[in-house]
Amino acid sequence: MHIAGVDRESNIPLYVQVCQYWRARIAQNQLKPGDQLPTEAEMAKFHGVSKITVRQAVHLLVNEGLVATRQGKGTFVRAAKHQWDLSKLYSFSEDMKMRGFTPGARVLKKEIVKGPVEQLKLDDSNALTIRVERLRLADNEPMAIELLRIPYEPFADIYDDIVDNVSIYGLVEHKIGIKPAYGTQFIEAALPDRREQKLLEIDAQEAVLKLERVSFSRERVPIEHTISIYRGDQYRFRVTLER
Structure with a gap:
């Protein structure tokens, strides 16, 4: 039957x-x-x-x-996964534009905090950093949660300009005159906590990809330390290997 x-x-x-x-x-x-x-x-x-x-x-x-x-x-x-070439240092906004999507950013929290940040080579307990948490969007669909820290000096002048839908890499390059040149990045799989589930609109059993990045200027000065939580159902990463 x-x-x-x-x-x-x-x-x-x-x-x-x-x-x-x-x-x-x-x-x-x-x-x-x-x-x-x-x-x-x-x-x-x-x-x-x-x-x-x-x-x-x-x-x-x-x-x-x-x-x-x-x-x-x-x-x-689901749409086809976004493929990200890990051999290139792209910002989220740059990557989305290259793929024909409209990038977006919703600032969840922005503050100036005090304390050392090893990844930025800031050892002083009185060191100041700009700390920003954002929800990253592609065509208004949530893709990632981003927690970013930037040294207060020499980047203090961009603080007021960090608002929704603004590229921080763009601010650093065009307002401060420092261009990110290279970076190091680590990737690991994880399960989302309740807040991440809500922001990314995913279920508890859906894996996420946790990316940790430190980018540097050509003079090897740290620019940003970022931890991002990406939806695992939306991304796959590509790396070119040579021997």
Whole structure:
């Protein structure tokens, strides 16, 4: 007996059949990136199966990278992942513009703090740094949370200009006259905490990518130390290796 893509006489588990049905619709472009899937209840009724079966099927689609769930909003077809070349020192804004997206930044917190920052070679307990937390967006969709620290000197003059939708690299280069020349970066996988889940609109089980970067001027002077939390469902990184 066939009910909307489900054959109860088949040896294939029902949740796999449900997954296959929606996978095929996505592959055939009947559902496009950004389209929302029906709710659990709607899918259960459509296929004549339980909500648990639907939940298992959606979990498979999430694991395959075809869809993503957003807290309080539903399940959506995912776009292709953004590919980031790690051999180049790009700012988030530069990277998004090159890909044809409109970059955005929402300042969550901005302050001047006192204390040493090893990564910026600031050992003095009275050293001042500009500390900024921002939510980074691409076409108004949340992509990353960024926690950035910059030495107060010589960058004090950019403090008031750090507002929503402004490139800090751009401020450093055009207002201070210092251009980021190279950097070091570390990447690790992690699970998001509750605040990160809310800001990035992801579920607890969705992995994130934690990037830690220190960039320098040509004179090897540290410019910024940044820890960023990127949505794992939106990115893949590329590195060119030579031997």
